[in-house]
Amino acid sequence: MDTFNFEVRRSRIQGRGLFALTDLPARRKLGELGGELITEREARRRARGRASVMIVEFGDGTALDATRLGTGFKYVNHSCEPNAYMRLCRGRVEFYSLREIAAGEELTCDYGETHHDGRLPCRCGSARCRGAL
Numbered sequence: 001m002d003t004f005n006f007e008v009r010r011s012r013i014q015g016r017g018l019f020a021l022t023d024l025p026a027r028r029k030l031g032e033l034g035g036e037l038i039t040e041r042e043a044r045r046r047a048r049g050r051a052s053v054m055i056v057e058f059g060d061g062t063a064l065d066a067t068r069l070g071t072g073f074k075y076v077n078h079s080c081e082p083n084a085y086m087r088l089c090r091g092r093v094e095f096y097s098l099r100e101i102a103a104g105e106e107l108t109c110d111y112g113e114t115h116h117d118g119r120l121p122c123r124c125g126s127a128r129c130r131g132a133l
């Protein structure tokens with residue numbers, strides 16, 4: 001498998017983001033989120049009242065909490081017009097490129113539904129922005 005290099009730095013979208021240090025090909029696995037495998041119930045308990053969590057629910061009663069133990073991929077911000085996507089597979093969250101990504105670009109993916117329930121304004125800056133998360 002190819003290894004690509006990424007860097008966490010300040011993002012124009014929000015807080016910190018994950019940026020490509022090299023050009024990335026389309027449709028390629030970029031890396032994994034990592035973190036702590038927990039129950040969905042525990043995930044919801046942890047998410048309550050916290051502004052910033054990186055928890056992915058698998059829909060089978062389990063979830064991955066990357067907030068403390070995850071890799072740099074926990075800094076991937078949401079965009080309504082993303083250049084990457086998450087693939088959920090038995091307790092793992094893998095990131096793939098949707099298209100070619102140039103060195104220096106911020107990695108983004110579409111979070112879909114979030115625990116914010118549409119109350120968090122989206123600042124992705126895309127012309128196709130849905131407005132909220």
Ligand SMILES: [Zn+2]
Pocket residue numbers: 079080081122123124125126128129130131132
């Ligand atoms: Zn948006």
